[in-house]
Amino acid sequence: MIKAIRGMRDILPPDTARWQWVESVAREVFDLYGYREIRLPLLERTELFARSIGTETDIVAKEMYTFPDRKGDSLTLRPEATASVLRAVLENRLDKGAGIKKLYTLGPMFRYERPQKGRFRQFYQINCEAYGGEAPELDVEVILLLLTILKRLLVGEMRLLINSLGCPDCQKKFKAALGLFLINREGLCEDCLRRRTTNPLRVLDCKSANCQSILQGAPVMRDYLCNDCAAHFARVQELLDRFNVTYEMQPKLVRGLDYYTRTAFEVVAVGLGAQDAVAGGGRYNGLSQELGGPELPAIGFAIGEDRLLEVLPQDLGQDHQPRVFVAALGEAARERAFVLVQDLRWKNLPAEMDFEGRSLKAQMTLADRLGATYAVILGDKELAAGVAQVRPMRNVARQPDGSAQGLEVEGGRLQIEQEQVPLEGLPDYLLQKFRV
Numbered sequence: 001m002i003k004a005i006r007g008m009r010d011i012l013p014p015d016t017a018r019w020q021w022v023e024s025v026a027r028e029v030f031d032l033y034g035y036r037e038i039r040l041p042l043l044e045r046t047e048l049f050a051r052s053i054g055t056e057t058d059i060v061a062k063e064m065y066t067f068p069d070r071k072g073d074s075l076t077l078r079p080e081a082t083a084s085v086l087r088a089v090l091e092n093r094l095d096k097g098a099g100i101k102k103l104y105t106l107g108p109m110f111r112y113e114r115p116q117k118g119r120f121r122q123f124y125q126i127n128c129e130a131y132g133g134e135a136p137e138l139d140v141e142v143i144l145l146l147l148t149i150l151k152r153l154l155v156g157e158m159r160l161l162i163n164s165l166g167c168p169d170c171q172k173k174f175k176a177a178l179g180l181f182l183i184n185r186e187g188l189c190e191d192c193l194r195r196r197t198t199n200p201l202r203v204l205d206c207k208s209a210n211c212q213s214i215l216q217g218a219p220v221m222r223d224y225l226c227n228d229c230a231a232h233f234a235r236v237q238e239l240l241d242r243f244n245v246t247y248e249m250q251p252k253l254v255r256g257l258d259y260y261t262r263t264a265f266e267v268v269a270v271g272l273g274a275q276d277a278v279a280g281g282g283r284y285n286g287l288s289q290e291l292g293g294p295e296l297p298a299i300g301f302a303i304g305e306d307r308l309l310e311v312l313p314q315d316l317g318q319d320h321q322p323r324v325f326v327a328a329l330g331e332a333a334r335e336r337a338f339v340l341v342q343d344l345r346w347k348n349l350p351a352e353m354d355f356e357g358r359s360l361k362a363q364m365t366l367a368d369r370l371g372a373t374y375a376v377i378l379g380d381k382e383l384a385a386g387v388a389q390v391r392p393m394r395n396v397a398r399q400p401d402g403s404a405q406g407l408e409v410e411g412g413r414l415q416i417e418q419e420q421v422p423l424e425g426l427p428d429y430l431l432q433k434f435r436v
């Protein structure tokens with residue numbers, strides 16, 4: 001048997017209903033904030049990611065799915081969406097004209113990481129990017145948008161972590177100070193021994209506990225912000241306070257990608273374990289120019305959908321659609337049932353039937369397994385009389401409003417009411433039943 005690739009998984013029904021629900025809530029909120037969808041290729045030139053994310057990052061150095069195509073060009077399966085969104089914006093001149101350009105995209109990303117709980121090699125992101133605005137109001141609006149999505153999804157306890165990474169000038173001074181601090185430290189991992197000279201900021205993001213302990217007492221970015229960057233960050237905090245957003249200053253937060261400038265943030269979910277970052281983002285004002293484009297301030301975030309789904313209650317977003325199962329006995333009844341099922345669907349009522357000529361008992365079992373709310377029973381006798389029996393199924397109790405229409409408990413026993421309904425008016429009768 002051929003199995004799926006390690007770290008890549010199938011997302012199966014009924015779980016897919018939860019994914020669809022998450023995505024529909026995200027789309028609704030994006031719409032509210034004026035974002036429009038962009039759909040992008042999964043493959044890009046390797047150079048795009050190397051230049052954007054940075055060659056010293058774990059993502060580029062160790063985690064990309066990179067391969068030559070048949071012509072020998074180096075291609076990479078996207079490890080994130082930001083670089084691709086910006087590439088598309090520049091290529092299609094979407095940055096032209098006044099106002100903030102707001103884009104979102106959903107889809108799979110690929111990173112060759114060690115798979116574990118909450119970490120996959122193919123994972124899904126809900127990605128948001130805004131171009132053309134430098135104001136701290138935009139930073140706060142983007143954070144509020146992220147928190148609105150998470151709140152609407154009823155994500156439980158979360159923590160918002162923020163930092164400022166300053167502009168290239170601040171970063172230059174800070175990197176020099178950090179490099180000096182690290183120069184004679186012993187016990188750094190092999191990567192950090194190299195990074196302390198090539199890009200000391202990356203040492204702050206190292207996952208090794210040893211390297212983290214060496215960083216105790218290291219200089220912090222906050223002390224190296226220029227006046228403009230400090231004022232920008234102060235205003236972001238002031239506005240977050242105005243909206244009563246609780247946040248934690250995280251002076252060592254540098255994120256795993258090199259393109260960030262000024263505001264950077266992460267949302268971690270309480271109780272997720274080691275891989276607890278549900279979303280991350282920040283400003284990347286210099287990336288457009290890095291990619292050969294014009295000056296184009298930018299900010300965005302990505303939600304990790306796989307992790308997000310782990311913190312959502314299991315029953316949220318599940319398929320609660322009312323369903324009808326038409327159980328038919330005999331050829332003529334089956335023929336009529338087939339027409340009835342299509343008719344119900346055209347009237348927007350999900351309906352199913354059996355084509356294999358199963359017994360009534362087997363059909364009722366199937367109806368139960370499909371989660372039908374009502375079974376319509378149609379035999380030759382009913383057909384001759386122009387009626388059908390409508391039987392509420394036990395799982396009527398699973399209706400979203402909690403009502404157990406049609407189920408009555410008499411003397412402790414479940415009594416199922418069955419009704420005889422004229423075939424003619426059956427679709428309307430069922431629609432009426434489902435009207436809340």
Ligand code: HAM
Nearest residue numbers: 080082119120123277278279280281282300301302304
């Ligand atoms: P990131 O922090 O690398 O940022 O990824 C964002 C989120 O994707 C993480 O917080 C996590 O929830 C999820 N994620 C990352 N790797 C994995 C994995 N292997 N398995 C499961 N989930 C994962 C970015 O990708 C930036 N492009 C975000 C951004 C957008 N910044 C500005 N605009």
